[in-house]
Amino acid sequence: MFFELLCFEWRCYSRRFLWLAAAFTFAGLGFAMTGRVGSGAPTLLNSAYALIPLYQLLTLAAVVKIAAFSAIAVLRDTNHDTEALVYSTGVTRARFLAARFSGLLTVSFSVVAAAALGIVLRAHWPHGLDGTFAGINPLLHLRILIVYVLPNLLFIASLLFAVALRTRHAAATFVAGLILYAFYLASASLIGSPFMTGEPATIGPKLQCLAALLDPLAVTPFFQQTESWTRPMRDTLFPPFSRLWLANRTLWLAVTALVWRNTLRGFHLQLPTARAKPWRFSLPTRTGPSAMCADAVYRAVQPSHGPTQNPRVWLACLRLELGLLVRSVPFWIILGLWCALLLGEIAPLTQPDLFGARRLPLTALLLKRFQFDLLPGFVLLVLLFYSGEIRWRERDQDIDALVATTAAGDGVVLAAKLTTLGLLPLLFFAVAVLLCVGFQCSHGWFHFEAKQYLGLVLFGGLPLVLWSAPFWLLQNLAPNKMIGSLAGAILCVLSYGGLCGALGLTHPLWRFGVIPGYRYSDMNGYHHLIQVFAWYSAFWVALALAMVLLRLGRQRGDAAQPLPVRLHGLMKRPRWTALTLSLLCVIGLGVGIGVQTHRAGGNRTTAASQQQRAEYEHRFAAFRHRAQPKIQAIETEMQLFPEQQRYMVEGRYQIHNHHNQPLSDMLVTLNPKLTLQTLQVAGATRSERDSGGVVFRFDPPLAPGAVTTLSFTIDHRNHGFGAPMPRHRVFANGTVLHSSGWFPTIGYVPAKELQSAAQRTKQGLSPIRTAAAPADAKPVHDDFIQFETRISTSADQTALAPGRLIAQGGNQNRRWFHYRADRPIRNAIVYLSARYSHEKQEVAGVQVSVYADAARPNNSKRLLQAAAATLAFGQRRFGASPPSELRIAAVPTLSGISGYAAPGLVLVGEHSGFEAMHRSGGAMSHGIRRTIHEVAHQWWGLQVAPANDDSGGMLFVESLAKTTELMLMEDMAGSEVMGRYLDREVARYFRERRRVTEPEVALSHMAPSQRYLTYAKGGAAFVALRNRLGAATLDRALQRLLQDHAYPGRPPTATDLVDLLIAEAPRHAAFIREWLTTVTFYRSNLERCELVALADGRQRLDIDLTLGKWRQDEAGEAQREAFTDQLSWTVTLGDGTILHQTTRVCDGPNRLSTILPSRPTAITIDAERALLDENRTSTQQALRAALAR
């Protein structure tokens, strides 16, 4: 009997197109997501470690599908009015529920299991992924399906089933699904899940625990458990059941049980009674029953179908639709969910950061947190849902016959429905704006930027409003709501989920409603977007209109007709002229956009640009090791036209043959995105060219020591149609033109080569040989140049460039500035122009100025102080003077720059330093920190340039800048704050080193891309060295470094630095080598911490600490190693005195003990941070906990 019921259930689904579509979708998802989701740590593409998160994510995607299936399982009786029939058949409640639920579960499981097919197929497909597949192991899939997928499905299905059963409402079921998502998101954002972008958060064990428990899908515990896995573990292991995972499963199974208990209690095979209460608040009382005379006599009223009828009907229908909306409970739940999500996004903004600094609740900062991802995502989902509700409402309520025979025009009723749908996004936008304004008020910030909010609604809202058209069309073409919604969802994924790109349709016109370059900047507003927006939105409006016109008619009982008949119906009905006109517009605008994109060189597909890179390598690789002249001086004449987003430049390079052999040809590497108008080299002819480079032949060859001139002109205008040009764009306010990588470069640029092995094979290139260049790859500083520019801009703007301002002038239309570097500077030239306000100060002969956006000069005084402090610090401690003028300038976020140092010119993102607000007393913030860092580059990186960037060179650039930053942080905010910050950096180092593919290298061999080394470990190393060697010794070594190796001296290698340090502190040679030339780390573990009160009132403190030291060997494996060292530790007493202790420690258990005059309030192990301790934070926490006891 039960089996027959189950079979019937199964047929209920399997005969529906929906099931087939869902299974197909999931197989597709499995196929597409394989190798693309997960922690990002390298592993076999189908190891358990890779597959488990994939399947977990699939169950997350399954929530929507299960909601739909629950609706079938439970609500089909309600929807088809068969409740009374079914309930009275004598089926028992238990059997009824069991059959329905097991049907739901079986179907959901079958659909997720369909994904396995896609995954397996992927392994057999030419995949082009970075990574390899192991052999197929069906048992592994089965095991994951049973251990990981089934419990999730059980829980999700139970919850949604129960909700559907209790509410008998599709919308409520949908909302329950949303709430599940919210739980998952909360948990994921707590741990900074690899599924989400953004900074991984470092949170304490309590929160970790909470995050693990909170996640209904158990994704979080999986990532927590496997965080420290090594590559072999990731490839082979199936995760054993961790405690957190088990706790999570138990908790959610308990929740499932509760849900079931509640369901069983509350559900009876009875018709729902408390359905449909009238709306209490707005009963129309104007004509109450009393007002009606009971014997009112019926008299016909002549209807009028004049010109006012249509607007009247439109209004009446609109009111009805809105009335239905606000009277439904799910609507308010969705709205509440929206508010909660928004608050969750924006509330952290003003939380004090590590330094106690708070950010200002600037409108742009608030909006940025949801404007580009959460807002469109959520609104699209709501729109998708309501398009089904509103489209099928009459049929669902069985009222279509009444409405259709009223003579109200179809078009008008449709228009009202579409209006409702179109108003929905605006409503959610309005709520968002109100919430932001409220948030700002609650923080005492009353600068409401109405223009920005309007911009949000216009630029962000219009495309979403237009989405109602395709949703509507799909709902009308589909035979029912489910299929219509599924089709809509697929369209969303195509447009926003990047699926179009994966299919090779990279032009934005393929992605409905997309406005390329939709970004905002306070400095520039939406100015850069206006033209693109006008074109694209006109295109989308025309397309949406065409879609609406295609479906003007209302359903007339023809829903059951097959699709061709319905399509034919579509063609017959609409107003042909309007449709044709709008289609013509679509074509016209599309062609217009295509032409402009082409002209701007945009929409170069990834394939095309890969092709171009490969071409470059094929053609010019011969120049890789060929002697080439170098640039000695650069002179440019730059004209900026901010309003037109255009610049013209005339550049001259003085080119010098510094080799002792004549040179016969020279490669000039060009950026294919930028078209040069002229390019000439005196005394040379072009012999070969391509969009990536030009070869010039010198005739006669360029003699050793000879000099010649390269000159070029560019007239570039950017409309926003072109491909994005990072760091090289003229904006109406906030131009950033970076020259390197854009203006012609001499010689071969290895960075242009394709890096990914898979792509290289595809392009027929041999794998990159990783033979390291010699440590002294660059025997001389070859990229220091003489620099001079004349730069003009509009009259209201200030133009900036490296060098000293030697003259300026202008008239009412234009202003010009003349900069010249007093001595050779590194070739990292940036041109800026904006409406700047400006503050300056003189520090030890250097003129420091801060250029802030004139409209928002927040914080510029503090940045000025920080820059001045850094200059003073650098001159005092490192010697060697920086350029005579130093400018700190704000750049728009659109440029993608948060901090950048050019010679004498420091760029700070408008939201990366100019917006921080400090709590009184706090001197530090991330913005200040960044500014210090960039100013420190005036020494590190701009005066000293390493001999080999790729092997330890970053010690002289990022590591030393970080060190300067840390030391100034200590001066300005205290060593406690610096320590806390450094702890975070060290934690980041340990986290990242586990994730990387290649084995870690020592600092002396690190590459620039290894940021966890260049910044995090590099900074920690110099702090340890300073503490061990003493500040004066370190300073002396650094001063020597600058004396010997700054331009024009010989560029330093990592060995030079180690030697310099050892020369200053020979006693600590081993310590220095350990930090800089090996991969060594420690692990501490607190076993016991005990305080015993002595008879004389003093306290004896005993700490048992286990220590271990690991050193990475040649093969990349960490080996435990014996050691002895002096461990420094401090004890802070109640009165604030700090007692410094030193204890000799070795591998294994150690005891630290001392007699204290009174109870301690804090203990710090390894106060000098000499050991790179993986467990430092947890040991400190354990100590704190022990003291509290």
Add this chain to the structure above:
Amino acid sequence: MLTIRNLSKTYANGVKALDRVNLDIAPGLFGLLGPNGAGKSTLMRTIAGLQNADSGDIHFDGVDVRHNPNALQRRLGYVPQSFGVYPRFSALRLLDHFAVLKGVGDRRRRREQIAAVLAETGLADAANRAVSTYSGGMLRRFGIAVALLGDPALIITDEPTAGLDPEERNRFHQLLARLAANRVVILSTHIVEDVRNLCPRAVILAAGRILRHGTPAQWVAELHGKVWRKTLAPHHASAARQKYDLLSTRLQEGQLMIHVVADRAPDDGFTPVEPDLEDVYFHLLQRNDRQG
């Protein structure tokens, strides 16, 4: 005047619901009588413009309804056989909405008319309740109220009295009769009695075809003297069914009463009876069955 010519409709599943139907309906009450599945609702939906016929024409006062359904709908009041309503709206609010859709623009007159239709349908006391909480009969009356809004020249009601209590049914009949004074009112039903009481003119529809049209009284007159009755014990039923060509059987006070149509008394114990509309109805269906 509603004219229907050669109207045919076959559903996608092959059911021929209407088969060359021809009708002329003048103002007054018009009855559509037929068994379940006869095609009554199909015919009414087609007239109301909710469905397209495969072939044939419908004209109402000279307007071609099939090509211009909207023109008819402006003068139409239609009560479907079954329908629902928007949830959580009161009758007052919904009637107001429908009145606007039907073109009753003037607010004051709209209110007056709504009050009147509520009174006519006996819903005045429940006017502020959500329609979705109405009982089956109340919902039906609400449908009638909607149909009365505006100035319908053609009122189509598909089994309007099914589920109404005797009092309401009576009141509704009176209302229909009053409305029919200067309108075409079509009433579908399978309750023979209703047609006899109400409709001066009617048709009998079966399997999509019209078996008979005209006035019920005339049909009855045609059968005069041809209907015979006999009372039997109930256990003789099957024997009687074999022996006679039965028109109908019904139970009366525990005894089986059979009716037979014949020119002469078929057997002993048969007494002539005055035919009623039900006899006509069964007679026609039977004849149709035999021909089919």
